[in-house]
Amino acid sequence: MTPLLSRTNAEAHLYMDLHPCSCGETRFPRQSAVVALADGDLASRYTGSCAGCGQEREFIFRLPPTVTTAGSGFRYGDDEPSQLLDPGEWLLVSDAYAGQVPAQPATSEAAQRARATLSRAVAALDEVGKFIPTGGDTVPPDAFVSDRGRQLHQREPGRFRGDRLAAIRDAYAGLLSRLG
Known part of the structure; x- marks a missing residue:
């Protein structure tokens, strides 16, 4: 293999x-x-x-043939969709990270941890969007290859629309800016 x-x-x-x-x-x-x-x-x-x-x-x-260093902030990969995780798994990861972020961190250390965690949530959400074909508006059903990814897509297919993913990303980015 x-x-x-x-x-x-x-x-x-x-x-x-x-x-x-x-x-x-x-x-x-x-x-x-x-x-x-x-x-x-x-x-x-x-x-x-x-x-x-x-x-x-x-x-x-x-390993990739070349290392991509373009862009700023935390990233899981380049512009191509992941071969390791499907879009449903990426969305579950994003949800898990976002769920760990307190609304108002009590200390500067907590705020720093919240920024790092939320940055990972944003990066995982960005990975979901990479599965939307050029000119498309949603992740196609055949992109879901894991059991947990397929199950999430079956329960909540609307979560994989490009406009909804962008709205959630914007909300996370706004929270990141407020965290400093």
Whole structure:
């Protein structure tokens, strides 16, 4: 099986966090190394023992041919849609991060954590939009390849419209600016 492309380390770590061990535990101390694949491409290899049951875990992700550094702020990848997560998974990640942000952080440290968390929510939301085809206005149903992504799309298909995604992103961006 050919390893899937991971556009950034952040995307690879998020993928690992969303794919638990058979015991249900997601945590494992990750050792990483760059390895050569049979076709000559490079990959990141993450290994470690599950924190829950001790089972050895391994993930291998193909590295992009070039590193993209364009843009500012936190990003999970370049302009192409993810090969690791589908749009439903990205929206669930965005929801989870946004749900951790307090309306009014009590301290400057809490505000800093809130900014970092909300930046990840915005970046995950941006990933959803990358699945909308050029000239399209919604994420197509065939883009949902995971069970959790398909389930979310079936329950709430309107959440994957471009205008709705833009409105939520604008709201998050407004909150980010108020957090300083």
